[in-house]
Amino acid sequence: xxxxxxxxxxxxxxxxxxxxxxxxxxxxxxxxxxxxxxxxxxxxxxxxxxxxxxxxxxxxxxxxxxxxxxxxxxxxxxxxxxxxxxxxxxxxxxxxxxxxxxxxxxxxxxxxxxxxxxxxxxxxxxxxxxxxxxxxxxxxxxxxxxxxxxxxxxxxxxxxxxxxxxxxxxxxxxxxxxxxxxxxxxxxxxxxxxxxxxxxxxxxxxxxxxxxxxxxxxxxxxxxxxxxxxxxxxxxxxxxxxxxxxxxxxxxxxxxxxxxxxxxxxxxxxxxxxxxxxxxxxxxxxxxxxxxxxxxxxxxxxxxxxxxxxxxxxxxxxxxxxxxxxxxxxxxxxxxxxxxxxxxxxxxxxxxxxxxxxxxxxxxxxxxxxxxxx
Numbered sequence: 352x353x354x355x356x357x358x359x360x361x362x363x364x365x366x367x368x369x370x371x372x373x374x375x376x377x378x379x380x381x382x383x384x385x386x387x388x389x390x391x392x393x394x395x396x397x398x399x400x401x402x403x404x405x406x407x408x409x410x411x412x413x414x415x416x417x418x419x420x421x422x423x424x425x426x427x428x429x430x431x432x433x434x435x436x437x438x439x440x441x442x443x444x445x446x447x448x449x450x451x452x453x454x455x456x457x458x459x460x461x462x463x464x465x466x467x468x469x470x471x472x473x474x475x476x477x478x479x480x481x482x483x484x485x486x487x488x489x490x491x492x493x494x495x496x497x498x499x500x501x502x503x504x505x506x507x508x509x510x511x512x513x514x515x516x517x518x519x520x521x522x523x524x525x526x527x528x529x530x531x532x533x534x535x536x537x538x539x540x541x542x543x544x545x546x547x548x549x550x551x552x553x554x555x556x557x558x559x560x561x562x563x564x565x566x567x568x569x570x571x572x573x574x575x576x577x578x579x580x581x582x583x584x585x586x587x588x589x590x591x592x593x594x595x596x597x598x599x600x601x602x603x604x605x606x607x608x609x610x611x612x613x614x615x616x617x618x619x620x621x622x623x624x625x626x627x628x629x630x631x632x633x634x635x636x637x638x639x640x641x642x643x644x645x646x647x648x649x650x651x652x653x654x655x656x657x658x659x660x661x662x663x664x665x666x667x668x669x670x671x672x673x674x675x676x677x678x679x680x681x682x683x684x685x686x687x688x689x690x691x692x693x694x695x696x697x698x699x700x701x702x703x704x705x706x707x708x709x710x711x712x713x714x715x716x717x718x719x720x721x722x723x724x725x
Contacts (some may be wrong), residue, residue: 352455354712363387363389363391364388364391365379365384365388365389365390365391365417365444366390366391366393367392367393367396367446370393371503371657372577373375373452374503374547375447375452375503375506375507376445376446376447376448376486376495376501376502376503376506377445377446377501378442378443378444378445378446379443379445379446382440382441382442382443382471383442384417384444386441387417388416388417389413389414389415389416389417389589390410390414390415390416390417391413391414391415392410392411392413392414392415392446392654393412393446394412394449395412395450396412396446396447396448396449396450397409397411397412397446397447397449397487398410398415398445398446398447399443399446399447399487399488400417400442400443400444401442401444401447402441402442402443403441404541406491406492409417409487410444411489417442417444418442418443419503424597428723438529444675445486445491445495445501445533447487447489447490447491448484448689449483449485451481451482451483451557452481452482452483453480454479454480454481454482454507454510454511454514455477455478455480455511456477456479456480456481456512456514456515456517457476457477457478457515457523458474458475458476458477458480458510458518458519459473459474460473460474460519460522460523461473461474462474462522462523462525462526462527462530463525463526463527464526464527464528464570464573464577465525465527465528465529465572465574465577466526466529467524468530468574468577468686470573472525472527472566472567472570472572472574473563473566473567473572474522474527474565474566475564475566476518476522476530476562476563476564476565477554477563478518478538478559478560478562478563479558479560479707480556480557480558480559480560481556481557481558482549482554482555482556482557483554483555483557484553484554484555485553485554485555486552486553489551489552489644490551490553490554491553491608492507493511493551493552493553494552494553494554495549496511510554512703513548513552515544516699517545517548517557518541518545518559519552521540521541521545522537522541525537525540525541525722526648527564527574528574528578528718530561530564531564534561534562534564534666538559538561539558539565541556542556543562547622584669600618638640641653641654642654643655643656643666645659645661645662645664645666646667647659647662647664648661648662648664650662651719655668656718657669657718657719657721658716658717658718658719658720658721659694659716659718660714660715660716660718661714661715661716662715662716663715663716663717663721663722663723665720665721673677674694677712697713697724700717700719700722700724701724702717702720702722703717703719703720703722705717705720
């Protein structure tokens with residue numbers, strides 16, 4: 352409500368008219384109050400007494416009598432002698448409620464994803480807050496000062512804009528995953544951080560609650576993948592992406608030889624990626640012997656190998672070598688010699704004579720000449 356003249360008849364009694372449950376302020380529509388005007392302040396509010404543009408005092412709850420320079424006959428003399436259209440003596444009464452008010456907030460901004468993964472992501476968040484005016488003089492100078500229209504709507508719009516700005520700035524300094532995993536802690540932290548800014552404006556922030564935080568589906572998937580393969584600077588996540596693209600490329604290749612070569616290269620490249628040093632991360636697992644999958648039966652063989660110990664088929668390298676020679680490299684069959692040990696195990700292959708004693712058990716087929724041993 353703006354100060355000035357009103358169509359309502361003047362009265363010697365000033366009070367908060369038509370007060371609603373959510374009204375924060377009310378300004379008396381007259382600024383030329385009569386002398387000995389009675390001002391009644393409700394229990395939950397105070398009234399600011401402003402004369403000649405200066406805050407003269409704060410009227411506590413109860414009934415007060417106003418004495419001012421607005422003496423009727425003196426005002427008429429000033430108007431006649433000096434040509435004033437309005438009274439030269441301005442007296443304003445502004446009521447300010449000091450009860451607790453509830454508000455809602457909602458923001459859209461940016462926030463860091465997670466500790467160690469400093470990529471900003473979109474933040475969509477909303478919640479509630481409670482406040483009350485605890486220093487009316489500061490509230491008048493810092494919030495109401497400069498307003499052309501003293502109304503609850505204007506104050507609420509100002510409060511919503513102010514708290515949205517403060518919450519956006521403070522949440523931007525936190526991590527999305529920290530806020531998401533503990534909304535109560537994030538609410539308390541944010542309230543503590545923005546409370547001084549409210550105190551500077553004569554407002555006490557009673558509570559702040561973050562109801563929900565969210566981001567886009569695409570960014571949510573990226574954060575989830577990072578958390579699965581997190582390490583310093585996201586190195587494991589980068590390796591995972593390389594391996595994922597490599598697997599897609601192998602799956603798209605055609606032909607047994609291409610697939611076999613892919614199966615042989617895949618573990619080698621995976622091991623090379625894993626052997627890259629990662630700052631701040633110590634490797635606890637000891638490197639294991641490298642295994643290569645047979646492209647025909649899926650059996651695992653020590654790399655390098657010539658023939659699969661499960662099905663006897665040649666390795667992709669052996670296939671390429673045999674094709675280059677353009678002649679089968681099958682050794683002439685020979686009768687088993689007395690090289691069998693107790694229990695049917697062979698220390699040496701009876702066909703090609705290669706040493707098999709280092710193997711835990713005799714394979715079905717010799718890994719060197721592919722002859723059947725069992």
